[in-house]
Amino acid sequence: MTQVREDxxxxxxxxxxxxxxxxxxxxxLHYSGTFRENEQVAERAMDSNDxxxxxxxxxxxxxxxxxxxxxxxxxxxxxxxxxxxxEVERIMKMVDGGVLLVVDAFEGCMPPQTRFVLKKALEQKLxxxxxxxxxxxxxxxxxEVVDEVLDLFIELxxxxxxxxxxxxxxxxxxxxxxxxxxxxxxxxxxxxxxILEHIPAPIDNxxxxxxxxxxxxxxxxxLGRIGIGRVFRGTIQVGGQQVALMKTxxxxxxxxxxxxxxxIGLKRVEIEEAKAGDIIAVAGMEDINVGETVxxxxxxxxxxxxxxxxxxxxMTFVVNNSPFAGREGKHITSRKIEExxxxxxxxxxxxxxxxxxxxxxxxxxxxxxxxxSILVENMRREGYxxxxxxxxxxxxxxxxxxCEPIERVQIDVPxxxxxPVMESLGTRKGExxxxxxxxxxxxxxxxxxxxxxxxxxxxxxxxxxRGYGIINHTFEEYAPFVKGQVGGRRxxxxxxxxxxxxxxxxxMNLEDRGIIxxxxxxxxxxxxxxxxxxxxxxxxxxxxxEKHLTNVRSATKDQTATIRKTRTLSLEEAIQYLxxxxxxxxxxxxxxxxKKILNKxxxxxxxxxxxx
Numbered sequence: 001m002t003q004v005r006e007d008x009x010x011x012x013x014x015x016x017x018x019x020x021x022x023x024x025x026x027x028x029l030h031y032s033g034t035f036r037e038n039e040q041v042a043e044r045a046m047d048s049n050d051x052x053x054x055x056x057x058x059x060x061x062x063x064x065x066x067x068x069x070x071x072x073x074x075x076x077x078x079x080x081x082x083x084x085x086x087e088v089e090r091i092m093k094m095v096d097g098g099v100l101l102v103v104d105a106f107e108g109c110m111p112p113q114t115r116f117v118l119k120k121a122l123e124q125k126l127x128x129x130x131x132x133x134x135x136x137x138x139x140x141x142x143x144e145v146v147d148e149v150l151d152l153f154i155e156l157x158x159x160x161x162x163x164x165x166x167x168x169x170x171x172x173x174x175x176x177x178x179x180x181x182x183x184x185x186x187x188x189x190x191x192x193x194x195i196l197e198h199i200p201a202p203i204d205n206x207x208x209x210x211x212x213x214x215x216x217x218x219x220x221x222x223l224g225r226i227g228i229g230r231v232f233r234g235t236i237q238v239g240g241q242q243v244a245l246m247k248t249x250x251x252x253x254x255x256x257x258x259x260x261x262x263x264i265g266l267k268r269v270e271i272e273e274a275k276a277g278d279i280i281a282v283a284g285m286e287d288i289n290v291g292e293t294v295x296x297x298x299x300x301x302x303x304x305x306x307x308x309x310x311x312x313x314x315m316t317f318v319v320n321n322s323p324f325a326g327r328e329g330k331h332i333t334s335r336k337i338e339e340x341x342x343x344x345x346x347x348x349x350x351x352x353x354x355x356x357x358x359x360x361x362x363x364x365x366x367x368x369x370x371x372x373s374i375l376v377e378n379m380r381r382e383g384y385x386x387x388x389x390x391x392x393x394x395x396x397x398x399x400x401x402x403c404e405p406i407e408r409v410q411i412d413v414p415x416x417x418x419x420p421v422m423e424s425l426g427t428r429k430g431e432x433x434x435x436x437x438x439x440x441x442x443x444x445x446x447x448x449x450x451x452x453x454x455x456x457x458x459x460x461x462x463x464x465x466r467g468y469g470i471i472n473h474t475f476e477e478y479a480p481f482v483k484g485q486v487g488g489r490r491x492x493x494x495x496x497x498x499x500x501x502x503x504x505x506x507x508m509n510l511e512d513r514g515i516i517x518x519x520x521x522x523x524x525x526x527x528x529x530x531x532x533x534x535x536x537x538x539x540x541x542x543x544x545x546e547k548h549l550t551n552v553r554s555a556t557k558d559q560t561a562t563i564r565k566t567r568t569l570s571l572e573e574a575i576q577y578l579x580x581x582x583x584x585x586x587x588x589x590x591x592x593x594x595k596k597i598l599n600k601x602x603x604x605x606x607x608x609x610x611x612x
Contacts, residue, residue: 002301003203003204004200004201004202004203004204005201005202005203005204005207005275005276006071006201007071007072007201007275008072008073008201008202008277008278008580009071009077009097009196010063010074010076010094010097010230010277011075011077011097011099011100011129011199011201011213011246012078012091012092012094012095012100012126013025013077013078013096013102013104014099014101014102015101015133016103016104016107016109016472018387020102020133020134020172020173021078021102023172023173024133025064025075025100026172027172027175027188028066028075028188028191028192029177029265029266030311030358031175031187031188031189031192031210031305032066032067032068034190035532039549042123044134050250052080052114052610058506059245059382062466063076063077063263063279063455064077064263064266065262065264065279067253067264067449068192068196069192069196070152071196073192074263074279075100076094076095078091079118079354079531088215089570090116090215090290090291090518091216092120092121092124092126093124093213093306094213094215094230095124095126096126096203096230096277097126097127097200097201098126098127098128098129098195098198099126099128099129099201100128100129100131100191100195101118101129101130101131101149102130103131103145103149103263104133104134104137105132105134105140105145105169106134106140106170107142108143108144108145109145109148109149109152118152118153119156119157122153122156122159122162123159124208125162127161127162127165127198127199127200128153128158128162128165128189129194129195129198129199130146130149130165130166131167131170131191132167132169132170132181133170133171133172133180133182134145134171134404135169135170136171136174136176138171139602140181142169142181143422146167146405146427149165150178153165157398163478166194167179167182167199168186168190168191168194169181169184169431170184170191171184175599177189178517182296185198186386188390195306196458198441201277202276202277202605203277204276204277205232205233205281205470206233206276206596207234207483208233208234208236208276208350209295210231210234210236210243210296210299210302211231211232211233211234211293211295212229212231212282212295213229213230213232213292213293213294213303213306214227214229214288214291214292214293215228215229215230215290215291216228216229216290216305216345217288217290217347217348218344219346223258223259223283224283224286224397225283225285225288226282226283226426227281227285227289227294228279228280228281228282229279229280229282229285230277230278231275231276231277231279231280232276232303233276234275235273235275236257236259236260236273236274236280236282236294237257237272238257238259238260238271239257239272239406241603242254242256242297243256243257243294243295243296243297244294244297244318245285245288245296246293246294246295246300246302247289247292247400248289248291248292252300253285253454254297255284255285256283257283257284258283258284258391259279259281259282259283260272260273260274260280260283261282262274263276263280264485272527283292289295289349290306291305291306292348297424310529311352311365311366311367311394312367312368312393312451313352313365313366313367313368313369313372313391313392313451314365314366314391314394315360315362315363315364315372315388315389315390315391315392315457315575316351316356316363316389317362317363317364317366317386318358318360318361318386318387318388318583319333319334319338319386320385320386320387320587321387321596322387322525322528322585322592323499323526323598324525324590324592325524326385326586328587328588328589329380329383329384329386330368330383331383331385332384332385333597334359336384337362337384338362340379341362343365344375346553348375350366351366351371352364352365353486354525355419367475369575370572372391372575373575376388376571376575376586378542380586380587381588382516382572383588385585385586385588386585386586387583387585387586388575388578388582388583388584389578390578390579391455391563391576391578392452393451393452394406396478398478401481402480402481403479403481403535404446404451404477404479404481404482405477406449406450406454406476406477406478407448407449407450407451407473407474407476408432408446408448408472408474408476408561409425409445409446409447409448409452409454409472409473410431410444410445410446410471410472411444411445411451411461411469411471411548412443412444412445412469413442413469413470413481414442414465414468414469415437415441415442415443415464417464417466417468417469418443420464420465421445421461421464421469422445424457424460425447425453425457428449428450428453428457428486429449429453429482429486430448430453431447431448432445432446433446447504447556448476449473450482450486451475452486453486454473455576456489456577457471458572458576458596459573459576466483489579491532491535491536492528492532492533492535492537492538492539493529493533493538493539494510494514494532494533494543495527495528495529495538495539495540495541496524496525496527496528496529496530496541496542496543496598497542497543497544498526499523499524499525499526499544500523500524500544501520501521501523501544502518502519502521502522502524502544503522503543503544503545503547504520504563505545505546505547506542506546507543508605509545510541510543511563511564513539513541513566514531514532514533515531515532515534516531516563516564516566516608517529517530517531517532517564517566517567517568517569517593518530518531518543518565518566524543525594525598526598526599526600526601527594527597527598527600528556528593528595529592529594529595530581531543532567569593571586574591575594577593581595581596581597581603581606582595582596583595583596584592588593
């Protein structure tokens with residue numbers, strides 16, 4: 001009979017964005033007594049990154065551990081956004097027990113991301129436990145949602161054991177859970193007991209030769225690169241143990257394990273040894289990478305390599321050379337920017353940084369707009385100044401055919417907005433795959449859209465649906481390239497003529513020309529984009545113009561000048577807004593749009609050359 005470690009469980013937690021996964025983990029940590037009574041713990045404690053806290057989303061996969069009764073439960077919190085799907089897939093390999101599927105009791109299953117992650121979990125034969133969260137919502141529909149989950153499991157090819165999933169009803173916000181939807185108790189015990197009862201314990205093969213595989217990376221200035229993963233077999237110890245690292249390129253390097261860390265709560269604790277089934281962090285090898293296997297020197301046996309998501313989107317990062325360069329940032333030189341991008345590669349396996357012919361520019365490729373914009377946001381918070389080019393999808397040649405990435409897009413909108421959404425995605429070369437009218441005024445549509453057609457679409461979609469629409473998309477495949485222009489901006493821009501400060505008078509004179517991006521008093525420079533033109537061509541304007549003083553009295557002298565509210569672009573909106581001949585200038589304090597060629601006459605000459 002196979003030995004198992006009854007004192008251990010490894011589970012992943014899956015949910016769609018905003019279904020309450022991280023809040024639920026908070027409650028489990030509190031209920032298990034992992035934190036001291038007087039310990040100050042922030043809400044959504046697992047979202048350790050500032051941007052995660054602000055946006056309320058999980059960006060980085062993270063692990064925590066809870067001691068409940070006599071069992072150590074490792075919980076891996078997975079990102080719910082499509083740009084981070086690669087991390088989710090690797091985590092499924094690390095978990096051998098089961099998954100906690102958190103579903104909103106009102107919204108129900110929200111593919112595509114839940115579907116993508118769940119499919120990977122079911123393929124790994126993991127046992128699911130379903131937690132119906134937000135059961136206290138006034139319009140919760142628990143029995144229908146359980147049926148939806150069952151339908152989804154059948155559709156994804158779940159086996160008979162997986163279809164017999166247990167359900168726990170909870171309200172993570174209130175800290176309540178129970179086995180019945182209408183009998184909530186102020187305890188998390190039903191969830192813990194269900195995990196212990198239904199999720200299998202890992203196999204205990206600690207006496208076999210060691211196999212440890214790296215699934216996630218971390219970096220520490222003192223210890224260097226840290227590989228986080230699972231001990232699949234054997235025992236690993238600190239001290240004299242010499243081990244071999246079997247690299248993905250086929251080479252083998254020997255090293256001594258200098259530090260081992262286990263997890264408890266949100267802390268990483270130093271340990272002396274780890275056995276089969278444990279999820280740990282290993283330090284001591286500087287160029288350890290995701291998917292590589294650590295094993296004994298005398299018994300070199302590598303585990304199957306892990307799939308790492310290919311980048312689908314690229315942008316050029318350029319040293320800031322605008323007239324305002326160096327005013328707001330600390331790190332502006334090419335050496336500093338290159339060092340920062342290279343340090344990001346230490347922990348982000350889906351990122352690529354390639355040099356260009358210019359020493360001041362790099363092509364940075366990532367999984368999507370969110371993936372790259374989070375890197376840029378972190379850099380600006382650290383004091384970097386950079387310029388970004390328009391994002392472009394990565395085109396591949398497959399069997400001699402030019403191919404581009406295609407995304408599967410799921411949209412939930414009120415009935416009234418289906419027409420405009422279908423029309424706008426049609427112009428972006430989207431194909432409708434499915435459409436379901438729920439009968440309650442909501443319609444769910446599925447499309448296949450080229451990735452380049454989705455660049456900048458989120459803002460347009462929110463405007464079209466007055467903020468009532470929900471859009472989700474995930475990479476599906478590379479398909480033959482669709483000819484012709486897909487997506488992109490239709491309007492031209494208003495470009496500042498000269499350096500100076502935007503004046504109220506100047507802005508008032510331009511209001512009927514389009515939408516203004518800058519407030520009165522904002523410093524501008526020649527070639528900077530100060531608004532959106534309401535026609536297709538670009539227009540150079542004098543936004544710094546002041547009203548001439550005169551000694552002639554005016555009948556309207558005492559009237560107060562009022563101007564319309566200006567439009568402020570967020571980082572993502574600014575990146576999505578760009579055209580081929582424009583840069584987004586990002587500094588710790590400002591986000592500006594500019595033309596690549598600042599001088600008006602040179603810009604016009606370049607445009608003529610392009611048309612000829």
